[in-house]
Amino acid sequence: MEPLFCPNPRCSHHNDRLQEYNGYWRKIGFHDTLVVGPVQRFRCNACGKTYSERTFSIQYYTKRTIDLKEIHRGLTQGECISAIARHLGCTLESVQNRIDRLGRASIAAQARILEGFTAGEHMVADGFESFDRSQYHPCHHNIIVGKSSQFLYGSTHVTLRRKGRMTASQRSMRSHLEQRWKPPRGGLSAAFRELMKGFLRYWDQTVMEGLQLWTDEHPVYPQAIASLPSLRLAMAEGRFEHRTHPSQAPRGLLNPLFSVNYYDRELRKDLAAFHRESTCFTRNVANGLMRIRLYLIYHNYQKRYRMRPLWLPFSHAQAAGVPAFKIREGMKGYYTDRPFLSKLSLNDEEIKIWMKAHHTPLKERKEYIPKYALAS
Ligand SMILES: [Zn+2]
Incomplete structure (x- = not known):
């Protein structure tokens, strides 16, 4: 070498x-x-x-070589961390350590592949609902997906205050927990704004004039969009349009929100943390977000685009117009090479996930970041 x-x-x-x-x-x-x-x-x-x-090497500093492809396969096919650990004969911590490495490699691969790329389709965005640590801490994974390609351009995360119907004891438990930790106010709007900010780098207004963003009728989205000056201006000048569709409408192919409904369904089906009534729910936000980045790579670049004849290899990225050579080059070394933060141009959310800076409700200590993951 x-x-x-x-x-x-x-x-x-x-x-x-x-x-x-x-x-x-x-x-x-x-x-x-x-x-x-x-x-x-x-x-x-x-x-x-x-x-x-x-x-x-992506295995830098490890004391044991664990099959990363097998971890990636298991994680994206509904296996929980403990099942993967049992299968590979290692500890949960070792599996999460390798997921962190692959999570950073995933952020790096998507950034390399999309360098200089401009989107050529309308977008659909949504908040995928789940919870962090317990049902007292619901969360949204905001996602933005190509309307015809189902390609995932980005995602952001926010922990929310538990709302809705609760029994008296649930309500008192919530106020007890809130004495220790409370989600920040306006978090949903800020996270959606961050999602749109991250996407803007892929929108060249001279190439794709009249971009449509489809969402459900959640009142926070218009606020978040209006808080971004470039989108506000584009909207006033007729180059950007926010269109809504009721979330209760039938979720078929003809629904304009089909792409996010499809991605939500796949996440729910393929990641153990999101299975209904699962015991494998996310206990640590920063760890959970690394797993979602592994899923992004599987969905965008490895899984077959659903409407293609089965004998043609065709990914969601290709459906979005990403050139095949960019995918090949960007994915080269995904399972073997150590990504360097200092060599990448990432958006704020990607850096936050890389640095494991997302806060877990009720957890006081910051996440541990090994020296090899830092810029210097
Ligand atoms: Zn040197």
Whole structure:
């Protein structure tokens, strides 16, 4: 193996491509590891830092090699974390650690594939309802999906205050819990705004004039849209239109919200955390969001687009017009290479998920972020 760039984010050769780094590094022997035997070490001539071939591996710093493809397959096919751990003969923590690695690789892959991409279809957005930790902490996973491709452009998460019918004891339990932790006010509007902000980078107004965004009639969406100056202006000038459809309407193919209904149904069916009456619900928000990123990769790039004849390989990404070579290049090394945050251009929500900065209700301690996941 020969290094293509220096892994030190502060080195002038960190962003080298192909052969540019040639001649700026040298081999400095091997070190022995229990997990993969001897490992080649290198020194960068430019910054003097040393590193090894493992520095570039998604398995960097692991003490045991676990089959990441198997974890990805199990997770996206309805298996819960403990079933995957039992099957692979490892601990729950090891499985979550590998999911975190794949979660970051998923964020990196989607960012690489969509670099410079512009959407060519109308959009549908929705809030997928679930809960974090217990039914006292309902949440929305806001999603934005291509209206004809069912390609997932992005998602954001927000924990909400429990509302609706409750018994007297449930109500007193809620106020007891709220003394310890309360979801921030206006969270739903802020999360939807973040979703739209993240999507805007894929909308070139000169290419796709008259973009329609379809949602249900939730009153928060118009507020969130109006809070984004660029969307407000585009709306006033007739280049953007927010159209609504009742959420109670029959959920067939002709329903304009079909794409989000379809994605919601698939999430509910394929991720153990979202099965009805599941014991595998999300206990830790940051961990749960990593799993959703693994699902995004499966849905967008690996799963077959549903309306295609079975003998044609065709993904939701291709249906959205993403060139096949971009998918191939962006997915290269997904299960093997370590993604570097410093080499990616991510939106705020993606950075938050990467850094595990989403808060779990009632949890006081921050999530642990290993050094290898940070920018430097
Ligand atoms: Zn260097």
